[in-house]
Amino acid sequence: MTDTALLVRGVAARLAGRDVLTDVDLAVHAGEIVALIGPNGAGKTTLLRVILGLLDRHAGTVTVAGQPAERARGSIGYVPQRHEFAWDFPITVEQAVRTGLAHRTRWLRRPPREHTTAARAALDRVGMTELRHRPVGELSGGQRQRVLVARALVLQPALLLLDEPFTGLDQPTQTVLTDLLRRLAGDGTALLVTTHDHTAANRLCDRICLLNRTVIADAAPDELRDPAVWLRAFGVTGAAS
């Protein structure tokens, strides 16, 4: 057993012939929440996709829960950006959560009973049990975000990757989500969260990883008070002079 849920070493990725990530090193431990922050196009989503094995890396290694990521797909929960889910699809909250296990259901077979049990347990963890029969199209932004978290939790992942979960949420809803993510970390899940919301990151995270194609800084929020580091991460050169 290891408490390093995610270990990224020397990762490089190329898209359309362009180097999008170079020499990226990152570790996230069990029970830890790390924010991945960087400007638009910094490679945050690309890094999540490389960890998930949806994109080939050009160099480096990715280890999840002590295993090469290729063999650990079932240990990774992924919460995509909210707009990436088909909310107009005519399914209920519980059915949406069960789609997190769809790859384990045989084609045209009824989902096994344990999938329903897993979906209900995940809905309970995110506080959405009462809404489980609601059509997903009727949910608010915050409720949708919790459904996506539940959908990732059905796999009981050691590592949870969240892509911009705070975008478009008002302050009280952000607080509900922050509390939920903290509880998951308290249960030992490792969380890697991309965000543009520095306030949310400061409130939520144990560490902030500043990314701009490579890791510019990786430290506790309190240790990242030097504006020069942020200017470097956001590609603002000469702004301090």
Ligand SMILES: Nc1ncnc2c1ncn2[C@@H]1O[C@H](COP(=O)(O)OP(=O)(O)OP(=O)(O)O)[C@@H](O)[C@H]1O
């Ligand atoms: N499918 C693709 N083909 C070619 N280039 C891509 C593709 N997807 C992303 N890119 C490029 O890779 C770079 C990194 O994109 P990525 O989406 O990872 O950035 P990001 O940090 O998540 O940005 P944002 O904060 O805007 O979501 C960008 O320059 C983007 O244009």
